Amino acid sequence: MGSDIFEITVNCIKLxxxxxxxxxxxxxxxxxxxxxxxxxxxxxxxxxxxPLGLMQLLADAVKFLKKEDFAPDRAVRSLFYxxxxxxxxxxxxxxxxxxMASPILVEAFEMFGQSWGPYTFRVQGYDxxxxxxxxxxxxxxxxxxxxxxxxxxGSKFSLLGALRASAQIISYELALGLSIVGVILLxxxxxxSEMINxxxxxxxxxxxxxxxxxxxxxxxxxxxxxxxxxxxFFAATFAESNRLPFDLAEGEAELVAGFHTEYGGFxxxxxxxxxYGHMMIAAGLVTTFFLGGYLIPGVTPEELHSWTASITSxxxxxxxxxxxxxxxxxxxxxxxxxxxxxxVRWTLPRFRYDQLMDLGWKTMLPWxxxxxxxxxxxxxxxxxxx
Amino acid sequence: xxxxxxxxxxxxxxxxxxxxxxxxRAIGGRRMNxxxxxxxxxxxxxxxxxxxxxxxxxxxYLTAILFILFDIEIIFMYPWAITFKDFxxxxxxxxxxxxxxxxxxxxxxxxxxxxxxxxxxxx
Numbered sequence: 001m002g003s004d005i006f007e008i009t010v011n012c013i014k015l016x017x018x019x020x021x022x023x024x025x026x027x028x029x030x031x032x033x034x035x036x037x038x039x040x041x042x043x044x045x046x047x048x049x050x051p052l053g054l055m056q057l058l059a060d061a062v063k064f065l066k067k068e069d070f071a072p073d074r075a076v077r078s079l080f081y082x083x084x085x086x087x088x089x090x091x092x093x094x095x096x097x098x099x100m101a102s103p104i105l106v107e108a109f110e111m112f113g114q115s116w117g118p119y120t121f122r123v124q125g126y127d128x129x130x131x132x133x134x135x136x137x138x139x140x141x142x143x144x145x146x147x148x149x150x151x152x153x154g155s156k157f158s159l160l161g162a163l164r165a166s167a168q169i170i171s172y173e174l175a176l177g178l179s180i181v182g183v184i185l186l187x188x189x190x191x192x193s194e195m196i197n198x199x200x201x202x203x204x205x206x207x208x209x210x211x212x213x214x215x216x217x218x219x220x221x222x223x224x225x226x227x228x229x230x231x232x233f234f235a236a237t238f239a240e241s242n243r244l245p246f247d248l249a250e251g252e253a254e255l256v257a258g259f260h261t262e263y264g265g266f267x268x269x270x271x272x273x274x275x276y277g278h279m280m281i282a283a284g285l286v287t288t289f290f291l292g293g294y295l296i297p298g299v300t301p302e303e304l305h306s307w308t309a310s311i312t313s314x315x316x317x318x319x320x321x322x323x324x325x326x327x328x329x330x331x332x333x334x335x336x337x338x339x340x341x342x343x344v345r346w347t348l349p350r351f352r353y354d355q356l357m358d359l360g361w362k363t364m365l366p367w368x369x370x371x372x373x374x375x376x377x378x379x380x381x382x383x384x385x386x
Numbered sequence: 387x388x389x390x391x392x393x394x395x396x397x398x399x400x401x402x403x404x405x406x407x408x409x410x411r412a413i414g415g416r417r418m419n420x421x422x423x424x425x426x427x428x429x430x431x432x433x434x435x436x437x438x439x440x441x442x443x444x445x446x447y448l449t450a451i452l453f454i455l456f457d458i459e460i461i462f463m464y465p466w467a468i469t470f471k472d473f474x475x476x477x478x479x480x481x482x483x484x485x486x487x488x489x490x491x492x493x494x495x496x497x498x499x500x501x502x503x504x505x506x507x508x509x
Contacts, residue, residue, distance in 0.1 A: 015395045019402075069411035073425040085403030089396055096395060125395065126388035133464065155427035156440060167446050170453040177460045184467040261428050266410035270403060354508035357449075361506045365456075365497065372463065373490060376470065380483050383474050 006116050011126075018096050018125045026276045027057030033342050040346045067265030072154060075262065079152030083145050084263065084270035090141040091277025096125020097135050098284040099193050101294050101327035102301055105319045122193070123323050131192040132184065136177060139240070139281055142274065143169045146259050149271070153262040161258025164248050164353065171357060172239035172246075175364035179232040182368075182375040183289050186225050195222075196293035201300055207382045219297040223290040228371045230290045232364050237282030239360065241275060243341060245348040248356055283337035291333050294326035301326075448505060459493050 031046070031054060038045025046053035071080050101123035108118045128134050143166040150162020187195045199221050203214030214220075223230045239246040250258030260271050287293055296304065304325060309318040351359070466486050473482040500506055 011391060012394060015391055016398065019395065019399060065410055065413050067410070068414045068417050069407070070424075072427045074427050081407060085400055085407065088399050088403050092399055093392060093395060096391070126391040128388050153427065155429075157428060159440075159442075163442060163446050167449045170457075171449060174453065174456050174460060177457065178463075181460070181463045181467045184464060185470055188468055188471045190464075190468060256428060256430075265414060266406055270406065357506065357508050362501055369490070369494065369497075372467075373487075376467075376483060376486065379470065380474060380479050383471065383479075 004116065006111075007119055010119075010121060014121070015096060015125045019092050022092055022095055022277055022280060023273055025280065026273050027061070029276050029279070029338060029342075030060075030272070031057055032339070033345070036339070036342045037346045040343075061269075064265050064269050069265060069267075072262055074154035076152045076154065079148045080154075080262070081267075083149035083152055084267040084274075086148065087142070087145040087271050087274035088277070090138050090145070091274050091281060094135045094139040094281045095277060095284060097128050097131050097192065098281070098288060099124040099127070099196060099293060100284075100330050101323040102319065103193075104316065104323050106316045107314070123327060124193075127193060128191070130190045132180060132190045135281065135285065136173075136180075139278065140169065140173055142278060145274065149263070150259040153259070155262050157256045157261045158259050161250060161255045161261070164255075165242055165250075165259060168239055168242070168246065168248060168356060168360075171360040172236040172364070175232055175360055175368050176236040176240060178365065178368035178372060179229040179236065180289070181372045182226050182229040183222060183233075185372070185375045185379060186222060192288050192293075196288060196295060199292040199295060205382070217298045219292055219295070221290060221292045221297075226290065226371070226375070228367065229375075230286070232368050232371070233289070234282075234286055236360075236364060237278075237286070238341070238344065239356070241278035241282055241341075243279065244345040245351050246356055247350065248353050279338060279341050280334075283334050283341070286337055287330065287333045291337075294330035296326070296329050445508060452500060452505065455496070456493075459489075459496075462489070 034056075035045045035053065037043075046056040049055040049059050071077055099122060104121045104123065106119040106121065109116055146162050146165045146169075150158045150160075150165075153159070183195075184190065187198045189195060189198070199219070201220050202216050203218045203220050203224060205212055205225070238244075242250065250260070255261070260268055263271060295301070301322065304322050305318060308321040308325075309315075312318050312321060463486070466482070470479070470482060473479050
């Protein structure tokens with residue numbers, strides 16, 4: 001985590017900050033979802049509490065707090081109470097591995113009569129060499145929390161919802177994992193920061209020993225090399241986060257509310273944080289793999305750094321300002337993808353369960369396989385022919 | 387060493403979530419109503435009869451087993467994908483591509499066998 005006490009402290013604060021950011025983003029997303037759905041359905045949505053209804057979130061949180069804490073007689077109490085707590089963990093652990101801005105460099109300085117060495121702080125929870133594998137592994141632990149909730153509630157609606165949800169999550173995990181193979185072939189790394197660095201500058205690729213470069217404004221993003229992987233990955237993340245059109249796990253008409261039928265108050269809110277957390281992981285990963293992460297199209301990080309260095313004198317200030325601009329750019333892409341999640345939810349109807357499984361196993365898995373083979377063959381032909 | 391961060395964050399969230407549940411329990415209080423109807427699990431307004439540990443479709447187990455098989459096969463592709471460009475640069479690209487091709491043939495044969503034997507049909 002760091003070489004000395006200062007770095008360890010900063011890294012711990014950073015992790016807590018990312019977690020707080022995620023928790024804070026949930027009420028905003030709920031507000032956006034309710035206002036967005038109202039806009040799509042030509043209604044008003046929440047507009048009474050505070051300006052634009054923004055205080056509705058606070059009112060909801062207070063209402064959740066005032067609810068009686070309650071477990072039904074038939075529930076397995078240890079599982080019933082542990083499930084919402086564990087629902088928070090996989091989403092946050094995975095989100096912390098996604099880089100949100102360029103690293104901040106801090107030069108050596110004197111404090112408490114001691115010299116503290118130069119530091120590099122990354123704007124993410126932790127920088128993993130095996131970022132993709134870690135995120136895939138940790139985020140699929142969500143299936144356990146759903147099963148814990150479903151089994152622990154002691155209700156058949158919960159159990160059926162949990163079984164459906166876990167079967168759906170593991171089925172789409174295959175298409176998800178396989179569509180990433182094309183991305184890994186393209187970048188040749190598991191590290192998310194290195195992937196973003198590989199997308200710097202204008203469109204560029206090597207063909208038959210020549211390097212072909214596009215116009216300066218055309219970004220070198222993964223979506224232009226892996227459009228099919230982008231579609232499969234993005235569609236599979238909808239199923240992974242149990243969102244419409246794949247929200248069979250909580251189909252209200254059949255299962256009341258799925259695995260959280262018996263939950264209310266703050267425990268349900270924690271499930272919601274987990275669910276929106278999975279949406280955020282999906283949006284962050286799509287941004288990183290296919291949309292150049294925090295990079296600004298047409299501006300390389302070096303150009304941005306030389307511009308910020310002309311404003312501020314210190315290296316920490318220059319990299320900090322560049323990181324802030326990159327963070328805003330990341331949030332533009334990230335926010336747009338989250339809006340697409342909400343947009344799709346209020347546009348498409350729900351699938352039937354057999355249609356859902358067919359789509360995952362018989363359509364998306366073969367297409368992802370084809371994408372992998374095609375990517376490998378194209379890379380071999382373009383780069384192997386000397 | 388990011389492992390320390392992972393452990394720190396996991397413990398922090400577990401404590402945070404437990405604290406939230408206890409705070410909500412303290413503030414929420416207890417209502418006077420403690421009837422049997424309230425303590426029952428949800429059942430659309432009629433007395434609950436069926437137990438939750440009822441029979442479950444065997445399809446779920448089959449899906450889980452197939453998932454494990456295919457997921458292991460996909461995980462084998464990750465180290466291949468990450469080193470593919472290095473092997474091309476060394477000049478042994480055709481060998482690496484061909485060996486993965488044989489592996490993928492088995493994978494595709496398995497997938498189409500599953501589809502053909504109706505293991506993935508839901509009714």
